[in-house]
Amino acid sequence: MSLARQEAAARPLLEVRGVSVRFGALLALHRVSLEIGRGEIVAIIGPNGAGKTTLLNVISGFYHPYEGRIVFEGRDRTRLAPPTWRRSASPGPSRTSPCSRA
Ligand SMILES: Nc1ncnc2c1ncn2[C@@H]1O[C@H](COP(=O)(O)OP(=O)(O)O)[C@@H](O)[C@H]1O
Numbered sequence: 001m002s003l004a005r006q007e008a009a010a011r012p013l014l015e016v017r018g019v020s021v022r023f024g025a026l027l028a029l030h031r032v033s034l035e036i037g038r039g040e041i042v043a044i045i046g047p048n049g050a051g052k053t054t055l056l057n058v059i060s061g062f063y064h065p066y067e068g069r070i071v072f073e074g075r076d077r078t079r080l081a082p083p084t085w086r087r088s089a090s091p092g093p094s095r096t097s098p099c100s101r102a
């Protein structure tokens with residue numbers, strides 16, 4: 001195995017580093033950090049409103065974090081373009097967009 005491949009295999013697949021998401025005054029995620037390894041199966045648990053869906057939405061790039069970084073396969077995806085359907089004419093149910101620092 002090449003050195004580059006060995007390094008990639010040793011690194012977590014997904015790194016969430018100090019990610020915060022706010023909706024106006026509401027801080028939905030506050031400096032959340034986690035790592036998920038290749039082949040690892042994890043679950044997010046928490047009461048209603050804890051921020052589970054917001055966490056998935058920020059990992060997928062649907063939301064952009066107010067602070068922190070999302071690293072996938074060693075590449076910074078924090079500013080990953082949101083899916084095109086987010087830019088479609090129909091914004092869906094009346095939910096607000098998260099606030100961004102950038
Ligand atoms: N689009 C949004 N606009 C405003 N507030 C939101 C939005 N999405 C989630 N929230 C708020 O953020 C918090 C976390 O919500 P959510 O991620 O949906 O929690 P869970 O999925 O764990 O039930 C809640 O207080 C919720 O009301």
Ligand SMILES: [Mg+2]
Nearest residue numbers: 049052053054
């Ligand atoms: Mg949810």
